[in-house]
Amino acid sequence: MADFAYAYARPSALTHSAKGNVLALAAYAEDAPAGGTACFFSGGLANSWLAARGLTTLAKVVASRFVPQSAALRDPIVTAGAGLLRFEAFSSCNGVYARLDLGPDALEGEFLASGTTNVDFNEPMVNALARVSRTEPVLLRVGEQEVVLERAAGTVTERKVSLPERWIKGLTAVQGYLAEMEERLTLTKTQATQLLQGLPAGALRGDYFLLLRGPRPSFVPVASAGAVRVGGAHRLRLLDGLLPLCESLRVYATPDGQASAFVLAMGGGHEFVLALSAEVNRGFSGEGNQLDTLLDELPAEWITGANNLFRGNETFNPTLFALENDLAPDVVDRLCASLSAMGLLGFDLASNQYFYRRLPFKLERILKLNPRLKNARALLEATDDVQLVGVGAGGRTEVRVRGTDVWHTVLVGGAEPPRCTCQWFTGNQGQRGPCKHILAAQLRFGAA
């Protein structure tokens, strides 16, 4: 699959002038308004030092990798809307998601348009961000007011960045996990400062569990009641520059412990979210936590309608949305999963709301970015690749699904979770979403 290519008219830069410092983030919006790339925001930063610290940490996340991997990218996505600027990024290995939210209190400027764009985080700009001092005023401009995308060989600085598809796949999985999460711990400023103290040095294999022992936050390698599972906990060291600056820290986790999130309330409308996948070698892009929800295709016009509505509203609470529109909760879940499968929805833990990203509405991305679902549908296209063996007690259905060189036994339906004899299921036991064989069986014979 080809990557999406983004081109910037010029590099982002922190420039110094007599009028003050200007942080101009070069943008490339895939879903750009007609007439060129818009300027989404222009104005001052209420606490430029704190914002710079957040952006620097975001750059650090993007540059990080926790498994051997190719070169890093440095280009976060920024979404302007509902009075906030949200900078989002993944680590190169896709197992860490980070978001810096700059709320109304953090911004002193004007939202000229709502939109989502990639912003160029180049090395000189990261360097300049590190040099912003506490008392230094900085103006922020996301996008450019006069941009003409053209290539004049050798004269205009233009940089193309390949945005991996796994970023959009990752966004799908992350919002799914964030929406499921529950708040598990709240740490004070002092406790937040001490968060990493008990973390053993080096890269940690296996799970660690965060708990409060007396007043001290402790990471321990053994599960216990009330402890929060944190896979690859050493990845939290990405936060070491921000933890002493935060006012409080909230820890969230999914009920099944497959992802955790750390929300740093930085004060003054600054909030930083760091979400971790279950294990270091599990990128969010490989999680299939939304596949069950995507199984039943919704009519395209429903998805289009929801997209138009959310695009206008910019944020919404799924429960209230269901009540207001007299929709069953599972329909809302499926709508959200379909939209997020295109990267269109994110989730804000603080407000318990989805927020909208203005990315292209491309229904074909749902299948393209979910290869397991695509492969399951491909299995159904052949006449005899998915065969019913029988239906047992409680609707438990036994199916044979063609695999590579073998036929897999698949059980779906009934009260128990589905099962398959394939390697993926044996290795993951359903924790990373169903395999293509289970999906194919469910598509043909029903999930319930």
Next chain:
Amino acid sequence: MSAAAETFEQLIRHNTAAELVPFLLALDKKDVLPVRTRARSLSSELDKHEQQPNGQLRRPMQPRQSLMLFLAGLATYSQKEALSGWFSNGHHLSHNVGQLTEQADQLHIWTILRHARPSWLTTWFLRNHRNNPWTNPDFDTLQALMAEGLLEDVPELLAYATAQSLYLLGSDVDKARTLAEQRTKGRKTDHLHTIEWNNLSARWSALAAGEPLPPTWDLLLAELRGNDALLHRGLPLLFAHDTAVDSTSTYDRTIKPFRSIAWLDVLPELARSGHLDRAELLTNCLLALRRDFRRPLLTWFKELFLSLQPTPDERLARQADLTELLAHPLAQVVNFALDQLKDLWLLPGFEVATLLLYIDNLLTRPDLKTGLKSLFASFDRLLKASPALAPTLAPRYATALAHPDAGVQERAAKSLTALLGAKKPLLDAAATADIVVTLQELGELLSTPARALLVPWLAAAPAPSVAQEAYAPRAGFVPDISEATAIAPVADWHELLFLTGQALKPDQPAEQERWLDGLLRLRGQYPADYVAQLRPYLLQAFPWLLKGKTEAETANILRKMDYGRRAGQRDFLQAMLVGWHGGFAQPQVVRTRLDAQHQLYPDPLLGLARQRLLAAEARLAPGAGPLPLLSTPTHQPFWVAPTALVAKLLAYETAGQEPDPADLTLALSRLAWNAPADAATARQQLASLQNPGLRELLAWLLAPSDATPPLPPLKPTDESLLKKATSRFTQWVSGETPAPPTLAEALPWLWAVAARTRAPQVSWPELATLADYPGLAEPWQPGWYMDVKTHTINQSYNKEQPEYIYQTHELTVPTAEPAAPPSPLLLYSLHARLPQKDHSYIWPLLEDPNFLLSLVPNNPAPLHWHLLRSAFSTSEGYSEEQALLTKQLHASLADGPVYEEPATVLLAVGLLYSKPAARALAWEVLLAAADTGRLVPVALGTALGRLLAGTYAPVLRLADALPAARGISPTTDDALRQLLEALLPELPAEPLRNTAKLLAAYADLRPGAGKPMPAVVQERLQTWQSVGSLKKAVTTLLA
């Protein structure tokens, strides 16, 4: 076929670059693609190594062809071809290859570059740089490419090339000297050396004139001073990019010993001579320190700053930059900044208010200790100069009392005490009240020294926790044999099928036991197509053999299956799977072998496990009666309920079958003999058992736990019978003779197993009649000691030191001369006299530790001794040892009897191990054991003390973790106190480094003891009282 391509090929094969260049310059646009394609195919052909008749490999590409294909690539390649592997390696723009390229050829490269202007050059260089920075051009070449617009201005490349330039320069100087020397001596030089000489002498005219080069240091400085672009464009980039500047160096080989020359030597010298701006260097260092660069690079910036020896005025002028460093996540940077600021506080022009903004985020940072103490000293000086600052500083001292380090707390408390107790009050009543409230809120977080200082203001604060509950190890352990812990058997075919995948994973004994049980119990319920359904799991087990094979091919492969020589439990189970796939018509487990491979030896317990599976496979064979295994656990984690065992034995008698001795041995070792209710029921059922020997044995083993009956007299074994039996057993385990011994033959050994299952540490003189072997009459308790081993390495190449001698301190478990056990059923004796020299047992321990431990839940001590001996002689193991330790520690987390000695020593090893993750896990085991009563703190403290005294590990590894373990519960505190009271007397009179930290932890735990300090501890403390670093702590403790 393109004529241009043909011409091109001829040129490459037979001509030179000089003839190729006009061809490429005149190449028509339509011919670019055919020439590009031909260039690729020729590159591929010429780059391929060919085997010569003499067997050697040769690459046909000649240097001239390599250059010509490079030129063709520059002229015709698109980005796709340019980024292919060959084109990026050793290209002629890189410094090393360029140095060996004739000047005329270098001109050819530039001619083609100027003509073709490849648009991918920047991308290509960046890609090369990220893959292998050594392939990139040097700084001057990059500058020249950028100057001509051939390359975009990429600071990243320039920065790296700048850092590298010192090494390249030094390397060129060395080459020049070597070649000049060769020429002086009249030695012949090859073609490449001639080119190199020409290039170097074109650079340094002295060479061409036959004059000696100046000293390297002078030459380097002269070269750098003469390179304006490098000085003013390149060097500033070093402060904005992550480069190798910190590790780049060269050598001056004209003086002996060789002098290393690094950027840290060069840059201050350039500043001294005015070629670099000193002020700019100082500022750049501080700006670079703000970044989250690698730690060594940050250290380098710090050292550069210090090497410039900035004056107070220079630092004062940069107070904003220095202050900004206080927000850095790395303690080394913050400490550096605090150190640079400390003598500026009282200078006019210093902005204290700005500094305090940053300070607030430091006061509880656990990674800052010395820096904070230094900060408080600065606060004190400031307060002395400006008492009006007291209301500003007092809350900050109070905040710092929440710091986890006792030393920082004490220092903050000292300053706060001085402030609160000043003769002339410095705070008003309201401010003082606020501070007192803060102190009371801190409660138990305060360390003993801080608390002692703040006593006058803590009167209303809650008293420190007093250990009301003294810790005592549990007296006995009763396994939970109830519905709550019962293991549900596999319910149906589907569960069995899907469990197969789990059972075949390594070291999953619980799933494996259920699977085995399911295989036997559900034999009549396999569906007709079960073989086809098993096939995915066969493929998962043997992908390298079965992938892409048809059914017939699969069957053929499985018929001749070879499981290798060094088998383990997983291999046995994979063999069972293959057997199952074949309907158990052809036994497979017997094909597995437990042989040594190189110096890796199998665990002897695996012999029993294998024999048990042989028995299971025989019961699954067509026509056999599928009776269940006796040793299948019935209750978690691996207990066999007495009633279940008796019921199965009765079923065997009903079926007229004799139990397998290996299976029965393991059933005895897993028997929950001391589960009172179930054992009582089982005793009643024993009357129905027909076999008198078994009945007597089980009646003895299941007798009430409070009154162990004496062993019956066991008949002395006839020497010849013993020898015969031993021989048969050996054959039996090795698989040579599949027929197992009879129950009657095995019964004496089963008595020995039963005795050590019920009373592992007791002397059983009655067993002496069976044989004289560890684990029979006396338990195998080898003990341990720290041994100093001297190692000598011969290094004949080093004339000054032909022998390198060093010592290691190793944990040693003494082992008697190797001797085979009298029976392989004696599972508590099997490890006792295993050969040690050149024998390694770590692999089976690593692959199956949980399984092996699951076999001996009543008496794991012999296996623990073996583990200790085989893997933990030092605390600096490789990842294998760490993995093994982790598994062992995880296994220790479960509830069970009090830790025996080797388990305690293993825990001590964990607490001192080099890997922090292993230590963290060991602490959890300690805390869990203190909770369940398994911990024997005195034994653990003694073991830790002996290990530390024997320099098994530094004290800091233990001492650093103690503060975090304090205050979890009064019982845990008491256990830790007991531990330290056993540990301290074991330490040497000459105190080890960081003993003070142990004393600090002990001081925190002492107040809750409720009893006087033991005399041995007092005695040890008194010997340390004269040591300066310990005097204060000891005096406080002894007061």
